[in-house]
Amino acid sequence: ELKVEQNPLFLSMQEGKNYTIYCNYSTTSDRLYWYRQDPGKSLESLFVLLSNGAVKQEGRLMASLDTKARLSTLHITAAVHDLSATYFCAVDAMYSGGGADGLTFGKGTHLIIQP
């Protein structure tokens, strides 16, 4: 059974600081997603990581994937208040073997960035 663990689950940080969210998963997969969710809203796709060593950057966010370690990271550089949200990683079961489909999500990281 595919399991996805994120940490930390809660993070309060100051503007201007850097921090990293970690996502570990239990079985092989070559496809990992990062999403952002604002309160009361749907999920917004941030990154899709398709292979080992993949790195993607958008603004102050950078995501990477190490399939050998079964680890993805979401790094926040010089945080600003607008990045306050809940961030989810999700692993694609379709690329984990076993014939299943759909994403398995971590529990989410609730990020608060204070001025």
Next chain:
Amino acid sequence: NAGVTQTPKFQVLKTGQSMTLQCAQDMNHNSMYWYRQDPGMGLRLIYYSASEGTTDKGEVPNGYNVSRLNKREFSLRLESAAPSQTSVYFCASRGRGGNTIYFGEGSWLTVV
């Protein structure tokens, strides 16, 4: 371009009542999914449909049924609602081999 459309957006049910959540996508996608989101739990897969005419159980299927009516539509039915089914429900879809999974706006369901 509507993408993934869910109805209703909000619903309050009494314990034991039944209801159907509707989902439609206009992107000609093969795969469709139903997730539920509970506080502190992330999203959990209820059922999915890899193609028209097929459905499969996800992580938390108990208490739910689904129908893939045609390629566009994938409905989720609660036959006898329970308070434990109070949640936010998201429908999603993707094309064959697609990298992007598109989510609907969510349906807020409260069972009292």
